[in-house]
Amino acid sequence: MSRVHNFSAGPAVLPLSVVEQIQAALPDFQGCGLGLMEISHRSAAFDGVHRMAETRLRRILSVPDDYKVLFLQGGASLQFHMVPLNLLTPGESADFIVTGIWTKKALVEARRSHAGQAIWSGEEGNYRRIPETVTPSGNATYLHYTTNNTIYGTQFKATPEAGALPLVADMSSDICSRPVDIARHAVVFAGAQKNLGPSGVTAVILSPWALEKAAGDLNPMLDYRLQVEKRGLFNTPNTLGIFALERVLAWVEDQGGLTATTEQNLSKANALYTQIDRTGFWTGHAAEGCRSDMNVAFRSPSADLDAAFVAQANAAGLMGLKGHRSVGGLRASIYNACPPGSVDALVSFMADFEAKNG
Amino acid sequence: MSRVHNFSAGPAVLPLSVVEQIQAALPDFQGCGLGLMEISHRSAAFDGVHRMAETRLRRILSVPDDYKVLFLQGGASLQFHMVPLNLLTPGESADFIVTGIWTKKALVEARRSHAGQAIWSGEEGNYRRIPETVTPSGNATYLHYTTNNTIYGTQFKATPEAGALPLVADMSSDICSRPVDIARHAVVFAGAQKNLGPSGVTAVILSPWALEKAAGDLNPMLDYRLQVEKRGLFNTPNTLGIFALERVLAWVEDQGGLTATTEQNLSKANALYTQIDRTGFWTGHAAEGCRSDMNVAFRSPSADLDAAFVAQANAAGLMGLKGHRSVGGLRASIYNACPPGSVDALVSFMADFEAKNG
Numbered sequence: 001m002s003r004v005h006n007f008s009a010g011p012a013v014l015p016l017s018v019v020e021q022i023q024a025a026l027p028d029f030q031g032c033g034l035g036l037m038e039i040s041h042r043s044a045a046f047d048g049v050h051r052m053a054e055t056r057l058r059r060i061l062s063v064p065d066d067y068k069v070l071f072l073q074g075g076a077s078l079q080f081h082m083v084p085l086n087l088l089t090p091g092e093s094a095d096f097i098v099t100g101i102w103t104k105k106a107l108v109e110a111r112r113s114h115a116g117q118a119i120w121s122g123e124e125g126n127y128r129r130i131p132e133t134v135t136p137s138g139n140a141t142y143l144h145y146t147t148n149n150t151i152y153g154t155q156f157k158a159t160p161e162a163g164a165l166p167l168v169a170d171m172s173s174d175i176c177s178r179p180v181d182i183a184r185h186a187v188v189f190a191g192a193q194k195n196l197g198p199s200g201v202t203a204v205i206l207s208p209w210a211l212e213k214a215a216g217d218l219n220p221m222l223d224y225r226l227q228v229e230k231r232g233l234f235n236t237p238n239t240l241g242i243f244a245l246e247r248v249l250a251w252v253e254d255q256g257g258l259t260a261t262t263e264q265n266l267s268k269a270n271a272l273y274t275q276i277d278r279t280g281f282w283t284g285h286a287a288e289g290c291r292s293d294m295n296v297a298f299r300s301p302s303a304d305l306d307a308a309f310v311a312q313a314n315a316a317g318l319m320g321l322k323g324h325r326s327v328g329g330l331r332a333s334i335y336n337a338c339p340p341g342s343v344d345a346l347v348s349f350m351a352d353f354e355a356k357n358g
Numbered sequence: 359m360s361r362v363h364n365f366s367a368g369p370a371v372l373p374l375s376v377v378e379q380i381q382a383a384l385p386d387f388q389g390c391g392l393g394l395m396e397i398s399h400r401s402a403a404f405d406g407v408h409r410m411a412e413t414r415l416r417r418i419l420s421v422p423d424d425y426k427v428l429f430l431q432g433g434a435s436l437q438f439h440m441v442p443l444n445l446l447t448p449g450e451s452a453d454f455i456v457t458g459i460w461t462k463k464a465l466v467e468a469r470r471s472h473a474g475q476a477i478w479s480g481e482e483g484n485y486r487r488i489p490e491t492v493t494p495s496g497n498a499t500y501l502h503y504t505t506n507n508t509i510y511g512t513q514f515k516a517t518p519e520a521g522a523l524p525l526v527a528d529m530s531s532d533i534c535s536r537p538v539d540i541a542r543h544a545v546v547f548a549g550a551q552k553n554l555g556p557s558g559v560t561a562v563i564l565s566p567w568a569l570e571k572a573a574g575d576l577n578p579m580l581d582y583r584l585q586v587e588k589r590g591l592f593n594t595p596n597t598l599g600i601f602a603l604e605r606v607l608a609w610v611e612d613q614g615g616l617t618a619t620t621e622q623n624l625s626k627a628n629a630l631y632t633q634i635d636r637t638g639f640w641t642g643h644a645a646e647g648c649r650s651d652m653n654v655a656f657r658s659p660s661a662d663l664d665a666a667f668v669a670q671a672n673a674a675g676l677m678g679l680k681g682h683r684s685v686g687g688l689r690a691s692i693y694n695a696c697p698p699g700s701v702d703a704l705v706s707f708m709a710d711f712e713a714k715n716g
Contacts, residue, residue: 004391011597013396016385022395023381027374033362034677037380037556037602038371073431073558074579077593081577109577193594198395200431200558200596219439219467221432235435236551238558238596239369244395319392 005342008320009150009295009333010173010194013342018247025243036243041236049243050231056249060176060257063205064183070204070224070232071242076102076172078222079189079202080109083168086214086224087186088114088141094168095119095140097160100127100149101326102170110144119143126327127152130290134160141213142166142186148174150194151324153297153331154290159184166209174294175203176252177336178262186210192241194294195335197248201241252336261336268334268343269293275347281354285327299329300357306330309353318346363700366678367508367653367691368531368552371700376605383601394601399594407601408589414607418534418615421563422541428562428582428590429600434460434530436580437547437560438467441526444572444582445544446472446499452526453477453498455518458485458507459684460528468502477501484685485510488648492518499571500524500544506532508552509682511655511689512648517542524567532652533561534610535694536620544568550599552652553693555606559599610694619694626692626701627651633705639712643685657687658715664688667711676704 006013025036032045039046054069063069072078083106084094093115096107099122110116117140120131127149136143143162148155150173159167159181166186175190182188186207193199206224214225220234221227227234252261273291276282276298285297300306306329310322323329334343364371383394390403397403412427421427430436441464442452451473454465457480468474475498478489485507494501501520506513508531517525517539524544533548540546544565551557564582572583578592579585585592610619631649634640634656643655658664664687668680681687692701 002391003386003393006392006396008392008396008398008401010594011396011399014393019385019393019395023384026381026384027377028361032677033360033675034364034366035361035372035377037377038364038366038369040366040369040678041557043366073433073596074436075431075593078432078577078579081579105578112575112577191594198596198598199399199594200599217470219436219470220463221436221439235433236368236549236557238431238556238599240556240598241558241596317391320398 004317004319005345006319007332007334007338007342007346009324009331011199012194012333012335013337014197014244014248015251015337018244018251021247022240022244037240039239041233041239046239049246053242053246053249056246056253057203060249060252061180061182061205066208067182068206068211068228070206070227071237071245072202072204072227072232073200073238075191075202076170076189077105079170079204080106081113082222082224083144083187084110084113084116085218085222087168087210090114092141093117093139095137095143095165097131097134097143097145098123099130099146099154100152102149103144103146106144106170127154128285128290129287130154130156134162136162136165140165142168144168144170146170147180148292148294150295150333151297151327152285153292153295154286155292155294157289166207173335174292176249176258176261177265177294179258192245194333197245198241200238201245203245248337264340265293265334265336268338268340269296271343271347272296272332272334275350279354279358281358282350285329294333294335296332296334297323297327297329298331299323303328305357308357312353313349316349318349362675362677363703364677365690365692365696365700365704367682367689369557370552370691370693371695372555372602372606373609373695376602376609379605380598380602395598397597399591399597404597407604411600411604411607414604414611415561418607418610419538419540424566425540426564426569426586428564428585429595429603430560430562430585430590431558431596433549433560434528434547435463437528437562438464439471440580440582441502441545442468442471442474443576443580445526445568448472450499451475451497453495453501453523455489455492455501455503456481457488457504457512458510460507461502461504464502464528485512486643486648487645488512488514492520494520494523498523500526502526502528504528505538506650506652508653508691509655509685510643511650511653512644513650513652515647524565531693532650534607534616534619535623535652537616550603552691555603556599558596559603561603606695622698623651623692623694626696626698627654629701629705630654630690630692633708637712637716639716640708643687652691652693654690654692655681655685655687656689657681661686663715666715670711671707674707676707
């Protein structure tokens with residue numbers, strides 16, 4: 001077994017120690033003689049895993065005690081439907097800071113069920129920027145934004161100031177990478193497959209206001225209040241996914257929590273951006289001050305060189321570096337679990353590539 | 359590692375060979391140096407898995423060529439919402455054969471979004487029976503039924519006769535256990551965690567009529583037509599779950615397909631029912647002719663003896679035999695992957711228990 005450097009945008013690299021713990025649990029979970037995937041979601045063994053996943057997420061993110069935590073299915077895309085369904089009543093509307101296509105998709109879903117408006121959009125500059133300030137429309141029930149934009153490599157460096165307007169944050173690609181004030185949010189959600197585990201699990205954090213707001217008479221799978229009442233066990237959850245998530249969170253805590261991940265993520269991102277900025281050879285996609293510590297989108301002087309870079313990087317064991325089709329160029333996703341050694345290898349490879357092609 | 363006998367109703371036992379293949383793929387998938395959970399759902403490697411899962415399900419179930427196959431999230435419970443959302447237009451209604459609480463829940467969801475009626479209900483006899491014949495209401499757009507009822511241990515022995523009325527079948531607990539005429543159905547769905555793999559994946563099979571009927575202007579995650587257009591990749595699917603499902607289907611094919619599973623399932627079920635019927639000590643829950651080959655619900659002469667049975671069975675390495683709270687007593691789930699040796703061990707244990715307590 002030889003693992004290469006994995007820069008995939010998601011599903012993304014996991015800590016090898018977590019992968020090994022899942023391997024060990026698959027045929028025989030905690031010595032009970034039943035495999036991890038083969039135990040009831042209502043068993044004491046799984047209940048322990050489920051509760052510990054919640055405990056760790058609460059601890060790592062300092063989730064207020066009166067907030068609720070769920071591990072659901074369907075990814076952020078289903079949350080784009082569930083948030084307006086639960087938080088808006090007829091006639092109400094939501095504000096959106098459109099920093100990429102995922103926020104745009106979320107806006108479409110708010111409009112489909114209720115109403116929504118973009119109070120800022122970065123679409124014209126192909127989402128190179130994050131706004132410094134925003135002005136809510138004044139008639140919204142909440143403000144939806146995306147903390148980190150996987151495709152464009154942009155990231156909010158602080159929680160948007162929106163007065164008393166409740167915030168809804170899609171944190172799919174930077175949750176648990178750095179501290180964030182959960183108490184300023186009504187809803188936080190994140191697909192697990194970037195910073196929390198494998199695909200097929202979505203962490204959802206709900207404020208008391210969000211739960212009060214829930215409309216009722218919703219399909220149980222889409223109803224925050226009912227899902228909270230059932231602790232996410234209205235039906236069978238993704239049990240292996242929740243175990244993996246719990247083990248990833250244990251790894252985050254072992255690393256030293258968000259203080260440690262923040263420091264390591266900044267260090268990895270700085271190494272890459274320093275290489276990008278060293279000469280005029282590379283160009284970063286994100287504007288200054290908007291650069292993501294999770295996804296670094298950049299390009300070489302030409303599309304041909306970008307293609308050559310991807311091919312040669314793959315041959316050298318650096319995988320997943322092709323940029324998203326809507327931006328082109330190159331992208332390195334360097335989430336929590338991306339080892340610093342992978343970034344070092346990429347920086348070296350970039351230096352060599354530039355020397356040969358510059 | 360010592361695996362015990364696993365009679366869990368779901369998530370349920372998987373073939374050990376499949377568990378071992380998942381173990382091997384976790385750190386390094388097919389020698390590519392990236393782990394199974396850590397590759398893009400849009401990579402060639404995962405695409406091969408995804409397409410092969412579909413190919414195998416089509417082959418095993420003889421799915422007509424013009425039907426579509428999806429692997430979604432959310433379980434049967436989300437299908438309870440998606441089916442009426444996609445198949446009913448305002449003013450239309452669906453018929454339900456209510457053979458257990460899951461069908462009842464599906465009826466509630468049809469009524470929440472549109473309309474539905476029970477054309478038969480087994481609730482009065484605590485769902486001991488499956489109807490021999492049913493009479494559609496005459497004003498329904500489709501007829502929803504559940505092929506196998508996990509909780510009560512009942513099973514349709516043949517597809518209900520409903521004339522030209524399109525059928526919707528929840529096959530969560532007996533899909534791929536025996537042949538079924540997919541061409542007589544408009545929609546077939548099944549949560550994977552009983553006969554197809556781990557929890558967190560739902561197989562959905564759709565007829566051309568079902569796709570024509572889809573209403574449009576639905577949330578993309580809930581829209582059959584859009585999900586088909588995107589091949590279930592509107593967002594990130596449960597990639598590990600789909601790989602596991604593909605491996606389970608490969609195992610079914612290696613066994614000899616549905617001819618072999620049918621024979622083995624009948625043989626296992628007969629062994630258990632023969633033991634139940636041998637003397638008057640045990641009582642089966644399901645009525646004669648309605649007994650499931652997948653879930654065997656039964657009881658000893660008293661609740662105290664049932665509890666003693668579960669405790670002693672656990673101590674002897676026979677796990678998951680407690681009946682569902684709505685039926686009480688005992689239940690052995692003996693899906694495809696339950697080895698005949700586990701059933702033999704249970705039959706022996708029952709004989710010993712009866713000898714000591716009879």
